[in-house]
Amino acid sequence: MQNKFKWYLSIGFFLLLVAFVASTILGVYHLNWNDFLLLFQSLFNDKVKVNPTDAYIFFDIRLPRTLLAIIMGSGLAVAGTSLQGMFKNPLATPGIIGITAGSALCAALAIVLGSTIKSFLPEILHYSLISIAAFIGALTVMLLVYGISFKNGKTHVVIMLLGGVAIAALAEATTGFLTFISTDDELRDLTFWRLGSLGAANWPKVILLTIVTCISFFFLLGNGKALNAMMLGEENAKHLGIDIKKHHRKIIWFSSLMVGTSVAFAGTIAFVGLIVPYILRLTLGSDYRIILPLSALFGSLLLLSADIISRVALAPVEIPIGIITAFMGAPVFILILLQFKKEL
Template sequence: MQNKLPLYLILSLLLLVVLAVISLYMGVYEFEKHSVAEIIATVFNPNTAIPESDRFVLLELRLPRIVMAILIGSALAVSGTCLQGMFKNPLATPDLIGITAGSTLFAAITIVLGSSFKKYIPEVLHYSILSIAAFIGALIAMTFIYRISTSKGKTNVIIMLLSGVAITALTRAVTGFLTYLSTDEELRDLTFWEMGSLGAASWTKNGILAVVIAVAYSFLITKGKALNAMMLGERDAQHLGIPVEKVKKRIVILTALMVGTSVAFAGTIGFVGLIIPYILRLIFKSNYHIILPLSAVLGSILLLTADTISRTLVAPSEIPIGILTAFMGAPIFIAILIHYKKSM
């Protein structure tokens, strides 16, 4: 089955390309049915025959949004897959164990109180302050959860989930207080973070996301065999030559970086890191050598599909994408709990 991995990846990528093309032509604004070749030509040559209004919708609204859905969906799915492999538990996803909540908390603090401490930060970092704050929040939450729930290489699932509940409760309390203090503009921004949306996508944000994901994937994507070995137990993995502590530390930092950046740009989008690994495990068992690279593509497919539905289902209004992913993820979460109960 491992020999078929390139075939699975090629088929998944083809499906992603088809969905991206379909999504490009869907929306409230109806433009002339330009061919894909014309659209690609417009990217490299602004002087094409496509009307300026069509060109703006294609290149400044829809295409950046599609690219952001692909990048964030991939990042969240890979983050969830890596955490589940590290904790050896299917419930270890960024949103369920509180990493997303920690990131959202620091983003909310920056939105409401950022003007009071921005003057103490170098001007070159002002544009990235929200991303940096979201990353720090995710890293602190991840470190806290790992330290409190792991002892002698074993993770207590109940403590891990309760830690997530505690962090989420704290986040909601502080965010509620910040909402009380916020202005109308800050309130709109806070609502955006809590429900999640790709409506603020831009090429600059996509560039930052692409760099973050490229750095993270340069280490994470090739660690499928290491995660397979860690599933046997950390001592066995060390005997096989896996630097367990080094792998775990990098997973903690890089998943926090990806989740933090995703939250900074798109708000809270849950369950992507739960749905994709669950589906892949049904097909490939717990073979992370296959699951990990496939999750990078299928996460993009899931979020791109959800975003296309969110902006077309009740057009011209838009359903927050976090609501749609929660509708998809909640039944799978319940299914995992039922399976976990039967295995006890």
């Protein structure tokens, strides 16, 4: 298994490197391989002369967008994997149980009511209002779903899924109402949140998301042993010395933080946390000590690949990335349901 893990790790890093290069050179304004090498050399040597337009496209548009996709895909995949391990169900992803919808709703509230809300807040919070609102929405829904489905030391999966569907439907309906009453400018922003896009990527967002993701990974990537124990049942995990509540709190808080920040920066991007852990479990088994770090790697690869497709498929028109991930994730979702059907 260790050799297989190293092999997957090597293949994943190689494919991510290829996708990184492709993402920085492909687009309406095309850069070739020589341009890429020249621009990369200019990072370390001021004497290397580069085309100013090429430099602007590469450093100010393509590179931050590529890095945002890598970091965001990694965070969404780890959040989905952690939630699946906590609830012991492959359908327990941020999109399926309503966390993404709740986060998008609060982001929509911040967009439509932002001018009113900002007058009551310190000026330092004005720039990050949407990010804060998205995190609050993700955390609130996570706590609601957890509270609804957890009883007598056990998580009731059916109640969790139905509760998530109900909360997601309510959030979508409220977001739809906000769309109806919004102005033209607000409507454009709301459309962005609902369909998802990495087009607004910039260096401040990359830096902030990197900080959020690194902090979250510090608390989540080491949960593999605890999640393996929870697969045996929460009572058995307690007998093995696992502090269930402590691990649940960590997963709830930091999964919500990563999902909320991602929604705030790129809108609704579903299914990343469903596709990656499902495929990894299918090929490597259910050892979360292996699945969690590989989810971080292949989540980056998945979202970066989706972003490349969104920019290149119908160029110069850009397809919202949420549509691409939905096309990727829906068949996987159906496969999971068919697998459940066989087990009945």
